[in-house]
Amino acid sequence: MTKIETLKKSIEGRRICIAVSGKSGCGNTTTSSLIARTLGLNLINYTFRSLAEERGVSLKEIMRQAAASDEVDRIVDRRQVELAQEGNCVLASRLAIWLTRASADLTVYLHAPDEVRVQRIHQREGGDINEILEFTRERDRQDHERYLKLYNIDNDSYDFADLILDAGSNNPNQLLDLVVDELLRRFGPGEESP
């Protein structure tokens, strides 16, 4: 039996939840999708776009509302946590590890240096690299400020995470492997049920 088959068997019926956070461009969507697909878990990626679709308005309209009121951020973050409570999932979001700190079975922070994140966003979206660098710096600053104000969360303080992974040097398959090893340590054969 492969490591992944062993793990899938071990977590069968446990309805586990893995929370993954990181800043824009760290590779959260890519890595979380791979973890979810490999382990047969649902990927929860509830975003401003999802809220726009639910309300039948444009993404631009939701962004306008979000700029005018904290309520939009709160709704998105609350909905993510509600969906994660159903379990059997990977919750990928900016604040996943902070908001599910007490309930997630595994919290993972993906760290990548700023210049790597900028290169990846550039690779994904194209455009001028210097503009992306400036835009990403400003967005990081605004996110940091907003999360402190909204929730008293410092998103640069993630040392409590179960795993802090180097997403700058490891490719998505290597990151998956590190997550699988940690899950096997926690839930693999021979481990006591919590």
Ligand SMILES: Nc1ncnc2c1ncn2[C@@H]1O[C@H](COP(=O)(O)OP(=O)(O)OP(=O)(O)O)[C@@H](O)[C@H]1O
């Ligand atoms: N570990 C990795 N190594 C190399 N490239 C990666 C890695 N993870 C993701 N990428 C690439 O980097 C780009 C950004 O990845 P992704 O969209 O997953 O980032 P993200 O953290 O979800 O970003 P955002 O929060 O802005 O949506 C993609 O082109 C993806 O293929």
Ligand SMILES: Nc1ccn([C@H]2C[C@H](O)[C@@H](COP(=O)(O)O)O2)c(=O)n1
């Ligand atoms: N409080 C928030 C706000 C946003 N998100 C999610 C939803 C967004 O669509 C996504 C990406 O945001 P961006 O890269 O545009 O800053 O992040 C969230 O999880 N929590």
